[in-house]
Every structure is written in C-alpha cells, then in structure tokens.
Amino acid sequence: xxxxxxxxxxxxxxxxxxxxxxxxxxxxxxxxxxxxxxxxxxxxxxxxxxxxxxxxxxxxxxxxxxxxxxxxxxxxxxxxxxxxxxxxxxxxxxxxxxxxxxxxxxxxxxxxxxxxxxxxxxxxxxxxxxxxxxxxxxxxxxxxxxxxxxxxxxxxxxxxxxxxxxxxxxxxxxxxxxxxxxxxxxxxxxxxxxxxxxxxxxxxxxxxxxxxxxxxxxxxxxxxxxxxxxxxxxxxxxxxxxxxxxxxxxxxxxxxxxxxxxxx
Amino acid sequence: xxxxxxxxxxxxxxxxxxxxxxxxxxxxxxxxxxxxxxxxxxxxxxxxxxxxxxxxxxxxxxxxxxxxxxxxxxxxxxxxxxxxxxxxxxxxxxxxxxxxxxxxxxxxxxxxxxxxxxxxxxxxxxxxxxxxxxxxxxxxxxxxxxxxxxxxxxxxxxxxxxxxxxxxxxxxxxxxxxxxxxxxxxxxxxxxxxxxxxxxxxxxxxxxxxxxxxxxxxxxxxxxxxxxxxxxxxxxxxxxxxxxxxxxxxxxxxxxxxxxxxxxxxxxxxxxxxxxxxxxxxxxxxxxxxxxxxxxxxxxxxxxxxxxxxxxxxxxxxxxxxxxxxxxxxxxxxxxxxxxxxxxxxxxxxxxxxxxxxxxxxxxxxxxxxxxxxxxxxxxxxxxxxxxxxxxxxxxxxxxxxxxxxxxxxxxxxxxxxxxxxxxxxxxxxxxxxxxxxxxxxxxxxxxxxxxxxxxxxxxxxxxxxxxxxxxxxxxxxxxxxxxxxxxxxxxxxxxxxxxxxxxxxxxxxxxxxxxxxxxxxxxxxxxxxxxxxxxxxxxxxxxxxxxxxxxxxxxxxxxxxxxxxxxxxxxxxxxxxxxxxxxxxxxxxxxxxxxxxxxxxxxxxxxxxxxxxxxxxxxxxxxxxxxxxxxxxxxxxxxxxxxxxxxxxxxxxxxxxxxxxxxxxxxxxxxxxxxxxxxxxxxxxxxxxxxxxxxxxxxxxxxxxxxxxxxxx
Numbered sequence: 001x002x003x004x005x006x007x008x009x010x011x012x013x014x015x016x017x018x019x020x021x022x023x024x025x026x027x028x029x030x031x032x033x034x035x036x037x038x039x040x041x042x043x044x045x046x047x048x049x050x051x052x053x054x055x056x057x058x059x060x061x062x063x064x065x066x067x068x069x070x071x072x073x074x075x076x077x078x079x080x081x082x083x084x085x086x087x088x089x090x091x092x093x094x095x096x097x098x099x100x101x102x103x104x105x106x107x108x109x110x111x112x113x114x115x116x117x118x119x120x121x122x123x124x125x126x127x128x129x130x131x132x133x134x135x136x137x138x139x140x141x142x143x144x145x146x147x148x149x150x151x152x153x154x155x156x157x158x159x160x161x162x163x164x165x166x167x168x169x170x171x172x173x174x175x176x177x178x179x180x181x182x183x184x185x186x187x188x189x190x191x192x193x194x195x196x197x198x199x200x201x202x203x204x205x206x207x208x209x210x211x212x213x214x215x216x217x218x219x220x221x222x223x224x225x226x227x228x229x230x231x232x233x234x235x236x237x238x239x240x241x242x243x244x245x246x247x248x249x250x251x252x253x254x255x256x257x258x259x260x261x262x263x264x
Numbered sequence: 265x266x267x268x269x270x271x272x273x274x275x276x277x278x279x280x281x282x283x284x285x286x287x288x289x290x291x292x293x294x295x296x297x298x299x300x301x302x303x304x305x306x307x308x309x310x311x312x313x314x315x316x317x318x319x320x321x322x323x324x325x326x327x328x329x330x331x332x333x334x335x336x337x338x339x340x341x342x343x344x345x346x347x348x349x350x351x352x353x354x355x356x357x358x359x360x361x362x363x364x365x366x367x368x369x370x371x372x373x374x375x376x377x378x379x380x381x382x383x384x385x386x387x388x389x390x391x392x393x394x395x396x397x398x399x400x401x402x403x404x405x406x407x408x409x410x411x412x413x414x415x416x417x418x419x420x421x422x423x424x425x426x427x428x429x430x431x432x433x434x435x436x437x438x439x440x441x442x443x444x445x446x447x448x449x450x451x452x453x454x455x456x457x458x459x460x461x462x463x464x465x466x467x468x469x470x471x472x473x474x475x476x477x478x479x480x481x482x483x484x485x486x487x488x489x490x491x492x493x494x495x496x497x498x499x500x501x502x503x504x505x506x507x508x509x510x511x512x513x514x515x516x517x518x519x520x521x522x523x524x525x526x527x528x529x530x531x532x533x534x535x536x537x538x539x540x541x542x543x544x545x546x547x548x549x550x551x552x553x554x555x556x557x558x559x560x561x562x563x564x565x566x567x568x569x570x571x572x573x574x575x576x577x578x579x580x581x582x583x584x585x586x587x588x589x590x591x592x593x594x595x596x597x598x599x600x601x602x603x604x605x606x607x608x609x610x611x612x613x614x615x616x617x618x619x620x621x622x623x624x625x626x627x628x629x630x631x632x633x634x635x636x637x638x639x640x641x642x643x644x645x646x647x648x649x650x651x652x653x654x655x656x657x658x659x660x661x662x663x664x665x666x667x668x669x670x671x672x673x674x675x676x677x678x679x680x681x682x683x684x685x686x687x688x689x690x691x692x693x694x695x696x697x698x699x700x701x702x703x704x705x706x707x708x709x710x711x712x713x714x715x716x717x718x719x720x721x722x723x724x725x726x727x728x729x730x731x732x733x734x735x736x737x738x739x740x741x742x743x744x745x746x747x748x749x750x751x752x753x754x755x756x757x758x759x760x761x762x763x764x765x766x767x768x769x770x771x772x773x774x775x776x777x778x779x780x781x782x783x784x785x786x787x788x789x790x791x792x793x794x795x796x797x798x799x800x801x802x803x804x805x806x807x808x809x810x811x812x813x814x815x816x817x818x819x820x821x822x823x824x825x826x827x828x829x830x831x832x833x834x835x836x837x838x839x840x841x842x843x844x845x846x847x848x849x850x851x852x853x854x855x856x857x858x859x860x861x862x863x864x865x866x867x868x869x870x871x872x873x874x875x876x877x878x879x880x881x882x883x884x885x886x887x888x889x890x891x892x893x894x895x896x897x898x899x900x901x902x903x904x905x906x907x908x909x910x911x912x913x914x915x916x917x918x919x920x921x922x923x924x925x926x927x928x929x930x931x932x933x934x935x936x937x938x939x940x941x942x943x944x945x946x947x948x949x950x951x952x953x954x955x956x957x958x959x960x961x962x963x964x965x966x967x968x969x970x971x972x973x974x975x976x977x978x
Contacts, residue, residue, distance in 0.1 A: 014697040014699070015696075015697060015700070016697070016699075032689055032690065034689060188678075190674045191671070191674035191676070191681050191684070191685075193559070193671055193672050193674075193773060193775050193776075194688065194773060194774075194775025194776040194778070194779055195552070195559050195672065195774060195775030196672065196775070197775070198775055199557075
C-alpha cells in the first residue's frame with residue numbers, strides 16, 4: 001500500500017518587498033519559503049492512515065522545484081514520510097499548474113500509488129488546479145476540497161466529505177485509487193521539531209530528472225504552459241477621506257467630489 | 265575518692281547473657297534490613313542514565329559539609345523551622361557519635377585489645393553532651409509537632425493543585441501519617457531514653473560512683489529526683505528498667521531498619537543531593553548527547569541517577585511551592601508535587617528486581633505518579649524552586665527535559681507551535697523580516713556601526729523584544745544614545761542577529777535552540793569585539809552560561825553593570841538627581857539566574873532615587889510570568905496573572921512613584937498588568953534606562969546635520 005502526497009514549497013512575502021526587474025514576479029530576496037500550508041494537512045492525513053493501519057503503508061512525498069525545496073521535503077520526512085522525491089530541470093521554470101501536474105503524473109505512473117493526496121491550493125499562487133490536473137492526466141476519480149476522509153488501506157472505495165460554499169458539506173463515495181485535494185482543518189498537523197528535521201537529513205531525497213520520467217525540456221516551462229504571467233504589480237490603493245464640518249458643509253463637499261469624478 | 269574507672273555506665277548491667285545475645289540478634293537483623301534497603305535504593309539510582317557530576321568529588325564533599333554544618337539552606341525564609349531542624353540534626357549527630365563511641369570501646373577496642381577509655385571525666389563530659397543533645401532533639405521535634413498541628417501552614421498541606429478531589433493521589437494523607445509516625449517514634453526514642461537514664465539513676469541511687477555524678481546527666485538527674493519524689497524506689501526502678509530498656513532498644517533498632525524505606529532516608533539522600541548539585545543548575549540546561557535518538561524524558565529510566573537521587577532527597581518542606589509563581593496564581597503546578605509524583609513513580613517501577621515493560625515506565629499522563637502536560641507547561645522556569653530548595657533538588661531541568669519530549673511529540677499549545685515555526689523561519693519571535701531588526705535605529709541622530717564590518721569595543725546583542733516591540737524600541741534608542749554619549753565604540757549584528765534562544769531552550773525545543781545558538785555563535789565569532797552587552801537578561805543568560813557548551817566563549821555584561829561603570833568612571837555625567845520613590849523588580853534571568861542583584865540597585869541610588877524594596881526581592885523575586893516561553897502562551901482567563909500579583913505587591917508601597925524593571929519582557933508584562941491592577945495613575949512602570957535617560961543632558965545641537973557633514977566628508 002502506498003500513498004503519494006504531492007507537495008509544494010510556497011513563498012511568503014516580507015512586509016516590504018520589490019517586484020523583480022522583469023516585472024513578472026517578486027524579487028526572490030523578499031520571499032520566505034516554507035511548505036505550503038495545505039500540504040501540512042494532506043501529509044498528516046496520509047500519516048494518519050499509515051499509523052492506524054495494520055498493513056504496511058508507504059508514504060511518498062513528491063515535489064517539483066529547485067534545490068531549496070529539499071528543506072521542505074526534509075520537513076515532510078521529519079514528520080514521518082518514508083521517502084521524498086524531487087523533480088527538477090531548469091527548463092521547468094515558469095511552468096503553470098497544469099504542466100506541474102503533468103510532471104507529477106509521470107512520477108505517479110512510476111510510483112504506482114494506491115492514493116494521491118494534494119493540497120486544495122497553494123498559498124502563493126492559489127490556482128487550485130495542480131491536483132485536479134493530475135487526476136485528469138491519470139484519468140482517475142477525484143474530489144476537491146476534502147474536509148473529511150474515511151478510508152482504510154485496501155478499500156476500493158473511500159467516503160469523503162467535501163466542503164461547499166455556505167457551510168455545506170457533501171458526502172461522496174469515490175472509487176479508489178483516486179486523487180483527493182485536502183482542505184485545511186481536516187486534521188491537526190503534527191509539529192516537526194528541529195531535531196526531527198535534522199535527523200531527517202540522513203534520509204535521502206531522490207532527485208529525478210525529466211529524462212527519468214520520460215519527459216524532456218520541450219514538454220515543460222512557460223512555453224508549454226496554457227497560461228503565462230504577463231505582469232505582476234501592486235494595484236493602486238483606493239482613497240478614503242473623512243469629511244469634516246457641519247452637515248451642510250459635508251453635503252457640499254460630497255457634491256464637489258462627485259462632480260470631480262464626473263469630470264465636471 | 266572513687267576509682268575513675270568505676271565512673272562509667274556498665275552496659276547490659278545484670279542482664280542474662282541470653283538476653284544480650286537476643287539483643288545482638290535484633291541488632292544484626294536491623295542492620296541487615298537497613299543494608300537491604302540501601303541496596304534497593306542504589307539499584308534504583310543505577311537504573312537511571314549516567315551523569316557527569318562525579319568531578320571534584322572532594323570539593324563537593326567539603327561544600328556539602330559546610331552547607332550542612334551551617335544549616336544555611338535550612339534557615340532561609342523559615343528561621344524557626346531551620347533552627348528546630350538544627351537542634352534535631354546536631355542532636356542526632358552527637359547521639360550517633362556517642363553511640364558509635366560506646367560501640368568502639370565495647371565491641372571493638374576492649375574485646376580485641378583490652379583498651380578502655382569510656383570512664384571518669386571523659387564519661388562525665390560524654391554524659392553531659394549527650395544529655396544536652398537528646399534534649400535538643402526533643403525540643404526540635406516538639407516544635408515540629410507544634411508547627412504541623414497548630415500553625416496550619418499551606419506548604420505543609422499535601423493536597424494537590426494538579427489533581428481533583430477524589431483522585432487517588434489527591435490528598436496525599438499518607439505523607440501526613442508518615443510525618444507523624446516519624447515525629448512520634450523519634451520523640452519516643454528520646455523520651456524513653458531519658459526515662460531509662462533516670463530509672464537507672466534511681467535504681468543505682470545507693471551506688472556512689474553513679475549517684476554522686478548524676479548531675480553530669482542533668483535531664484536524667486532531674487527526672488530521677490522527680491520519679492523518686494513520686495515514690496519510685498530503687499527496687500521498683502530495678503524491676504521497671506528491663507521493660508523500658510527493651511522498649512527503647514527495639515524502637516531504636518526499628519528506627520534504624522526503617523531508614524532506607526521511609527522519609528528518614530533523607531539523612532543520606534539530602535546530603536548526597538547537596539553534594540551532587542550542579543553549580544549552573546537551570547542556568548545551563550543539559551545538552552542532548554549526539555548519539556541519543558529521542559529528546560528529553562519520556563520514561564522514568566530517561567532520568568539520570570542524579571535526578572532519581574534528587575527525587576528521594578525532597579523532604580516535602582514546601583518552600584518551592586511557596587516560591588512558585590505559577591502555584592501562587594493557582595496554576596496546576598507545584599514543583600514539590602512534580603518531584604513527589606516522579607518519586608512515587610520511581611519507587612513503584614524501579615524498586616522491583618525486574619524492570620517492568622517500557623510502556624509502564626511512561627511518566628507523562630494523568631495516572632498516579634505521572635505528570636500532566638498542563639503542569640509542565642505552567643512552569644515559568646524562573647528557578648524560584650531550585651533557588652530555595654534546602655536540599656538542592658533540581659526541579660527545572662527535569663521539567664524542561666519532560667517538555668522536550670512533549671515538544672518532540674507536538675504536544676503543546678498551537679500558538680506556541682506557531683511561534684516556534686515563526687522563529688525557525690524568521691529568526692525572531694515577532695515574525696518580522698530579518699532586515700527590520702535594527703529598524704529602531706533609523707531615526708537616531710547618529711549611525712550605529714555594523715560590528716560585522718568593522719572592529720568595535722562593545723558588541724550590543726539587542727534581543728527580540730528590545731528590537732521589535734514598539735514600546736521597548738524607545739528604551740533601546742535611549743540606550744543607544746547613552747552609549748553614544750559615553751563615547752563607546754559599539755556596534756550591532758543587524759540582520760545577522762537571531763533570537764538568542766534562551767526561552768526556546770526553556771520551552772524544550774532543543775533542536776531550534778541549537779540552530780539559533782550555533783548560528784549566533786558563528787556570527788559573533790566572525791566579528792572583532794572585546795565584550796558583549798545586552799539589555800535583555802534572557803539573552804544575557806544563555807550567551808553567558810549556555811553558549812560555551814556550543815563553543816561560544818564570550819565576555820558578556822548586562823547593561824546595568826556597564827552603566828554603573830560608566831557613571832562611576834565619569835564617562836556619563838548625571839546632570840540632575842531624581843527624587844522618585846521607587847521599587848525594583850529583579851528579573852529572574854539577571855537576579856536569581858546570574859546574581860546580578862547589586863548593579864541595578866547601585867545605579868538607582870546613583871540616580872538619587874529612594875529605593876523601597878518589595879517583600880519579595882533579590883533571590884526571592886517574583887517572576888513576571890513571561891519566562892520559559894510563557895510569554896508566547898496566553899495565560900488562562902479567570903485566574904490572576906503572576907504580573908498582576910506582583911503589581912498588588914508593589915501597590916502596597918506607600919507613595920510609590922516608579923516600578924523599575926531592567927528587562928524588556930518585564931516592561932511589556934508589567935505595563936500590561938498595571939492597566940488592570942487598579943494602580944494606574946498611582947505609579948508607573950519604567951525601564952531603568954529611561955530613568956537614566958532623564959538624568960543625562962543630550963546636546964540640543966542638530967546632530968543629524970553634523971553626522972551628515974561627517975559622512976559626506978568621508
């Protein structure tokens with residue numbers, strides 16, 4: 001029995017930051033990287049299944065990204081994942097969520113897991129489509145925004161509850177293997193102590209190249225993506241003014257502002 | 265004139281030889297039971313992990329002798345109990361030496377070599393000394409009985425704060441019964457000893473070698489006169505004596521046999537505990553050996569033999585509980601209960617011949633003998649318990665070791681978990697960008713050197729609260745101006761400074777601590793400076809006492825020491841005197857941790873303030889509640905915060921103007937507490953630096969302009 005958890009290292013911005021010179025992203029100097037918040041939950045869900053199972057369950061975490069991602073994978077290993085796989089090639093820079101899904105799919109085909117978990121979305125880009133694109137490439141059943149999961153290793157069906165708008169839950173039975181994107185709050189992720197992370201440094205992280213999974217530079221990157229970033233910018237802030245004075249003075253001022261907006 | 269060799273006590277006088285054999289048989293039996301008990305205890309200690317405290321064994325022994333002889337630790341904060349214990353202790357020691365002297369002559373020197381010395385003047389002096397000793401023991405024990413029965417001291421009530429009424433180990437009445445059994449049996453031994461002495465005098469009142477010298481045993485003589493006056497005849501005394509003799513003798517032998525099994529064992533365990541105490545207890549927490557897979561204490565066998573010995577040394581005196589800030593506000597923690605729980609657990613699991621299964625050794629939980637998480641997280645690691653313990657029990661390292669295990673398992677408040685993650689990510693507990701660490705210095709009219717780029721005399725390690733907390737930033741700027749005014753060549757680490765790790769270590773996140781400490785040590789070692797100064801007592805403690813374990817040996821001073829030198833040497837001139845009535849709160853990490861009691865007080869006096877001490881000051885200072893990582897965990901609602909408790913204490917000082925602190929966390933804690941204390945408007949909370957600032961006249965010239973001129977001309 002094997003569960004594959006797709007994870008991402010996401011960036012948080014410092015309070016003051018600058019946009020890169022090419023205008024496509026924030027300058028990397030101002031980013032603080034950490035494991036995507038949703039992935040803490042999806043890994044925990046896999047760990048829970050592993051720990052409550054009588055049969056052997058292997059939890060494999062997979063990420064697409066450069067060297068720095070190892071730090072986040074090590075955190076996953078510290079939390080108890082059995083193996084970590086990282087796929088990268090410089091050509092993959094600029095890939096959109098769908099291409100990342102394609103890369104993950106090739107890894108999944110090689111690993112042949114019984115279940116695939118991913119976070120609902122990433123905290124930095126928030127496309128919420130990586131997991132779903134994996135399901136599409138694999139042609140597996142999928143469920144998004146999973147808030148509760150009842151599944152035991154070996155089951156050919158899982159019962160899940162999906163979170164809908166307006167505080168509704170939808171209970172769904174899904175055939176396995178399946179791809180589930182896990183919502184925050186489904187469990188309480190464990191703490192990875194620094195000692196644990198250090199000790200996990202001895203567990204190897206398997207580095208996989210595109211060639212290893214049967215892809216090439218021509219399959220990835222911005223050029224192969226269905227969407228490309230054109231510009232990243234900080235929108236101009238709206239203005240608010242407190243209008244002082246008597247009621248009639250305030251009314252007069254409002255009329256003046258309206259007229260200015262109308263271009264009068 | 266009587267032959268001096270006749271002036272003695274004939275042992276077993278008129279006893280049937282069979283009775284003497286019987287007595288010796290009982291004696292050997294008692295010794296055998298005693299030795300077996302000792303063996304079981306030692307076997308228990310040996311089941312603990314190793315500890316390095318065997319170094320400097322003679323010095324340790326000598327220090328222990330001095331502590332015990334002076335009773336220094338026993339008279340602290342409870343003079344009467346300490347002195348009463350002194351009477352019992354010294355009386356017991358003399359009685360023991362006396363009995364040993366008799367054994368030496370009667371059982372060894374006389375039968376083997378025919379040597380006698382226990383007669384004549386020596387015997388008479390011996391009688392006098394032992395009578396006084398016996399009297400002292402009884403007097404001491406009587407006071408202890410009075411204290412237990414009528415003084416109703418909360419610290420002698422063993423009811424637990426961390427258990428509910430009805431829990432099996434809630435009221436611990438067994439301990440009370442044991443206390444009374446001990447007092448009664450001991451006092452009975454003393455009293456029957458005196459009556460026996462008196463009975464012998466009445467019995468031998470016709471023997472001049474005995475009767476004529478009776479007042480060398482004054483207590484016995486007075487009792488003898490009393491008994492004779494009440495009509496006891498020599499024959500009557502002779503008939504009564506054997507019964508009393510056997511009662512006294514068997515009771516004494518029982519007492520000896522019981523030593524390793526009852527609280528009496530503290531005779532040995534307390535002495536050993538004092539001998540093996542760590543000089544840096546709590547100030548330098550134990551490192552986790554590289555080869556050790558798990559962090560902290562999960563099972564009873566994770567404790568070191570020294571920890572196990574400390575558990576047995578506790579005499580339940582309750583001084584730790586009385587000093588504990590968490591206990592004072594009703595948190596479910598009594599340092600004594602932690603020690604007693606673990607002791608009960610150790611006795612239950614480690615006294616048997618075979619060690620039970622691993623699962624039965626888990627010390628975390630709610631069953632009898634286990635310690636609850638809530639209890640462990642209530643600790644502020646202020647060291648008040650360790651400081652006052654008369655027998656050198658080291659509570660705080662055990663609590664932190666147990667927390668390490670909780671942290672490893674993720675058993676902590678979610679908000680604390682978040683903070684630890686934040687510190688890992690950003691290097692500070694505020695979650696601010698590293699770049700903003702020295703943002704407080706932006707508006708200063710001069711530039712502060714970057715100690716990483718150029719050599720400085722003094723490297724200022726600022727610390728998180730002083731760097732990022734807006735209220736504390738004001739103080740930080742004042743201190744920078746002060747250093748600048750004094751013409752000191754100082755610098756900062758800017759964004760390379762990380763949280764020093766003191767509180768993270770006390771939370772129990774040892775891995776994160778190691779990460780922060782080694783990172784700071786690396787940065788510091790790459791800089792050229794003579795010494796470090798900090799306004800933060802927490803950083804001060806860990807850099808001073810703990811960094812050396814990770815290869816970082818630095819000279820560091822708390823700012824109070826530096827400022828005192830600067831004022832006394834004239835580098836800083838005080839332009840005016842302050843006529844405030846003030847009180848001073850000793851920060852745990854400056855005072856108790858590092859004995860920095862005097863420098864801040866000296867500075868306060870140099871400023872001209874009238875210093876009025878609070879009841880709890882210096883080594884008994886009352887923690888603000890922020891220590892041990894508790895600043896990151898909100899206190900439960902509905903119970904008083906330690907800081908509020910402290911404000912009530914300060915509020916009792918008539919006409920108080922300023923409550924002075926010298927720690928950034930104290931400033932935050934107490935300014936908050938003052939708002940809800942009902943004393944707002946009556947006095948204020950100030951950092952000592954702010955008062956110093958009031959007394960220094962800074963040049964009104966626009967220094968910014970000058971600085972710009974200098975920087976452009978360079």
